[in-house]
Amino acid sequence: MRIIIEEMKKIFHPVMMLIFVLINLLMYYIFIDFDVTVFPNGRPATDMYNIGIEMVEKYGYELDEDELKDFKKVFRQEINKADKYIQADQEFAKLGITNYREYQEMRNGDHENPAIERLSSRIMFEDGVDLFWEIPERENIIEEMEFVNERYGYSYTDGKLTDKQELRIQEIVQSGTVNAIFPAYPVQDNFQTISHSIAITILVSVIFMISPIFIRDYKNNMFGLQYSSKIGRSLFMKKVAAGMLSAFIITTFLIIVYYGMYSTNDIGMFLESEINSFMGSVYWYDFTFLQLILMTVLLTYVIMLSMSLLAIFVSSICKNYISIIGILLPLFAVVYWLIKTRALPVEAFFLTRTQWEIGIIYSIMIMIPTAAISWKVKRKQRIDITD
Amino acid sequence: MRILLYEIRKVILSPVILALTVLFLGFNFFLIYENSYIKDDLRSINQLAHMYGTEINAEMLKRMQSDYEASLEKVNEITNSVVSKKYQNMDELYSDRTFYIPEKFSEKNIQLFNNTALLDFYYNNSLHIEESFLSRDPIKIAEYELKVYGISGPAAELIRSQFDNFSERYKEVHENNEYKHLFPAQSVWETHLLLFKTMFKALLIESLILTVLVTAYIMNFEFDRGTYLLTYSSKRGRKLWLDKFCASLITNISILSILFVISLAAYFSVFSYKEFWHVPISSYFNAGKEWFMSWWNLSFIEYLAAAIVLAYLLIVLFTLMTVVLARWIRNSYLVFFTFLCLFGVIFINQGLFPNSSILFLLGSFTPVHLILNSVVWFMQRAITFTAYYEIITIVAWFVILLLFVMYCTRSFRKCDLK
């Protein structure tokens, strides 16, 4: 353990720590800050979010039939309010609009009418009347719920579903899980972007800190002393352990910091919601939002640890720093792409993602670095230390 | 000269740099391949341009019209015989949902439909091109941009003070008919985005990465290998630092050239621009969301050349920047990451200033902003407000960085080498 601590001291070199902090400040500012400070982002995201809260507070985590009726009642009340608003407004009268339905029809029917565009732009953007934002969203929710059998899961799969996908949708609908109240837009979307940004920030930080692990000793001509001391060649394993432990510490620290910031987004009330909701997407698994977050954290760890192991391996075979960067850069690009498109939950567990593909990605991600390191460990036992 | 060659050889023989260059080229080929589905359309557009010329004028429109009408008639004959229907225009045919075109018509007929549709599209858009152009008011667009970026106060005033130039250029484009040319339509094929955003950005970022690696590698080679006591005490002495500096510049420029020549050769061999080399870049067909006319009357090839020159200048600037860093940081690993941080700091510098401050506007006058926005180089935009945005940025940073480099040269000559 003492050797591991000594090795970790070298990893957490003050200059490295300084740049580590700088990298994180910058990446936070460029990639994460926006999704933390601006949530929900504009309209109708804010309205959707507010309706979601209202629903969870009123109906709990599921919307049953009675509650749907109640929701419709609220919807009708809102329309009545909108009607009153319209009747009170002179400009609507000028255009001959007397209630919300007429207003809606005119908007849908007559795109070219500049007067109506001007008017709706005034009430939506300038005055920002909540009613006119919320009503379409409520209408949407009601429609999604009423047509759940016909529409759920189809909207974003082009209607071409495999039997397995079909079955999964059926399962969710029939078990009633689909009644879950979970405003995927904007809650899930926000989580998706932010979890990507966090993962990538941690990835850069971890790779930066861990990569010099062996080359630092090589450059300092330490090999002769190290491998002739009592610990001998087993130092290699100790150093790998030190690297992995450091990667774990860095990852944990950054996850706490960044997810701590994420927690200021006020999504606490949805943590218990099922994510397979009529208001959202279809997943292969029955998770609550909290479980989805925990899975994301777990897989973030897997990615970070496997990439650290790979970085450790690269560090042990490289003779100069430029080679390390040159080799790790394309690998980083691949993992970046994986994180952005498929490797993390939200999209990893989507109905559109075949689960064996995700399995293969993670198997490769775990197996290649492990195999490389064990090859290196075995080799290290046998070869001459000439450096 | 010999020293220079030896210095360059050190990096050229480094397998990592070679491998990365090859990998980057492979990636660029992939980008081209991924977008190659538009190449047949581009060939058709070239044929069209070949037939009618690229300049839109009354005579050309007339020819187009008669051809279009003849072609449409043929189409109608065919549709009449197959589905007993006639159409006013191609849109109507394509939006007819009562049958499925590939099922009812032969390959040859579909080809005719497509050609007619293309002719239809180009004829109708050419016919209304003046209206469309006039409907885009540069001042209005600029005001909208101000609103989007939330720019106010002195900054907004500064931009507004340039509005005369905005309109003047707009008038000029209108009068000299720069906008009245055929070009692969941005709204459909997005070739400007493909070339100047996707390809250029990839090329620029790739060269940037290699630039930083190469420069850090060359500048710190002797410190890395522990040969610095030998080399800097040789007859050449500290001047070797300047040789290394030149070697970095030459290598970076060469790598950029290799990447550009090979990638662009591949690009233009896949995507045909045969008829469009001399079409003004401000052709209204080339207008996109973020741009619709350039500050200068440039043909496509001139614009491309200008963009390439700018790319070279940027790489030189970033070489200077890395040289300065490598002067003070002898570990090339840290040079690379410090460069990334510096890049990030320059990128976010505008966040330090309120949106009303002129400094906020000047904050975008950096090579970092330039390298990330190749798609709007030389284009009229509110946020960069002057026609000389690129030139000012490049010149100003050249001066600053050259001063830094000179300071570094002097300080290196005088520094202790332990």
Place this chain on the structure above:
Amino acid sequence: MLTVNNVSKNFGKDSVLEDIQLEFSNGVYGLLAPNGAGKTTLIKMLTTLLYPTKGEILFEGQNIFSMGENYRDLIGYLPQAFGYYKNYNPYQYLQYLAALKGISKQAANNKIPKLLKLVALEDAIKKKMRTFSGGMIQRVGIAQAMLNDPKILILDEPTAGLDPKERVRFRNLLSDLARDRIVILSTHIVSDVESIANQIIMIKDKQVLVKDSIQAICQKLNGKVFETEMEFGQVQPFREQYLSLSERQENGKMLIRYIAEECSSPNWNQVSPTLEDVFLFEYQDQVMEQLK
């Protein structure tokens, strides 16, 4: 007792050492050979960094490679160009190596100040090593080698960078230490080992040339080493006839020390041979080549 048994070492196809047969018991051994003769290779095998291509190395009858860390626990090693972290001070550096050597932190805490005092670095204990001179670094290296109170102390060119005063100190220290341990000292500087080595080992043509006490080795040249004075003009033809060992100007003439089979002139003074004479004699081909 450390035994090197028929050890050969090849790097790829190049053979560096062949059939080396050596035995070490307590005392100072001087490993004397010109550069490139394979000293460092032999030493790296003794420290388990290199594996013999053929043969075995035994400590108390056990193969040192199968003894593994039990063997390495017994050795102290100062490599020729050894590494250190510039931003560490000697204390941190020795603590780090103590960890590698399996010495407890408390034990190391007690030991480090003593060792640094021994190498006269007690004032620099908290100074970053980047500020150290070559000699100071070398002394930290010596301290490092003695950290685990080794039974076998292996020093590769240990006096490089030490000034004459430090050398003397160092030699005394080694004689002291060698009473109850094996000290193997590799060098090509004859004076380093002349006064303290119990035995000298010379390697030539990939093999052990001699392993004997200094006296016995010098015996070889007894009666063959002479000194004489001559005019400068005579030196060149003389050199072609005899192996010149050293030359220096004295009283406007050249005083020359050389080897000859027998005394053939009354002007010649027979002198007693030194280790340096033997070294130059044995490696004369190389010396000649170097002179050319």
